[in-house]
């Protein structure tokens with residue numbers, strides 16, 4: 190029996206990308222880090238992924254090739270944005286979330302590039318000409334090299350530099366852009382860069398992480414004020430990564446562990462910035478199951494064990510668990526009465542066999558949350574294009590559109606047409 194689920198008339202249907210992942214030709218802290226780490230990442234690929242992904246043979250070629258980890262020309266979106274915007278239009282997608290690249294706009298401390306600001310103005314104009322609303326993220330994980338040389342986000346002076354860049358950009362584009370997101374997933378960035386050591390600058394330092402936490406929070410609040418001062422009627426939101434966790438076998442000690450993780454990852458930063466946010470951007474991908482343990486792992490004591498998912502997983506081994514998004518949305522709407530947009534949700538699925546179902550099931554649970562009174566106002570699929578998945582390189586394929594990273598040819602996947610049908614109908618059948 191099928192049920193038709195409608196979405197509010199003004200529901201925003203979009204897709205998202207981030208500058209460094211798609212533009213190509215960027216020189217920033219990530220591009221430097223890629224060059225230094227590509228060989229190592231390729232060598233470690235088997236140990237990292239062979240037991241995690243569903244089909245190691247399918248990714249082996251790319252994952253063990255150092256070139257996979259170097260952004261290079263990425264999707265060449267910088268030069269081909271018109272082609273990509275034409276694809277958005279053909280699919281009926283009404284909103285496009287993208288980030289501007291700080292290292293392009295301000296390649297040297299205090300020296301702003303009019304040419305690059307103009308480039309983003311042209312992108313915005315092209316979107317507008319095609320009836321697509323631009324949603325801009327000011328910072329999506331990458332820093333200019335001079336920022337990195339000044340100590341990166343650990344240094345509180347960077348907040349001032351970031352706000353100067355934010356103001357310049359917002360003043361330049363603000364007459365045409367209403368929706369702004371100052372910093373993408375602050376929690377993931379300070380976890381990856383300062384606690385987990387997996388993103389630049391590759392640290393594992395609690396004190397440094399704390400400083401970055403504080404500086405991101407001040408930066409978000411400062412940008413919120415600047416954007417409102419510069420752009421009448423603007424809407425500023427926090428794109429927030431959700432780590433949806435459940436306790437393995439419901440054991441009491443796993444419940445405590447999960448509560449602890451939930452508080453620190455999902456709520457602590459959000460609590461800090463929610464009053465300086467007009468909307469909350471929820472970025473949801475998967476569920477993680479944790480077990481408290483005491484094991485020896487390659488000579489280290491392991492305290493937290495992640496349980497391998499049993500059901501449907503993405504090409505990266507991430508569990509497909511749409512219900513988790515519903516649970517999070519319900520909790521969020523209890524704790525914070527702000528409009529919610531799903532600013533990222535997607536799956537790495539090179540063969541495009543699970544993407545349609547993935548999107549539909551997530552939309553189903555979002556629809557259910559809306560029916561129960563949760564104020565979800567839009568959905569952005571991640572991502573428009575197959576792109577650089579940060580420290581994993583190009584092998585994970587999140588795109589509605591397949592990209593050949595040598596010829597830059599684009600091919601719209603079948604699931605994109607299915608997504609397009611949902612958008613056109615504004616309902617899920």
Ligand code: BGC
Pocket residue numbers: 207210373374377430472533571578579
């Ligand atoms: C990030 C994206 C990333 C996606 C999939 C989000 O955490 O904002 O840049 O590609 O997740 O991992």
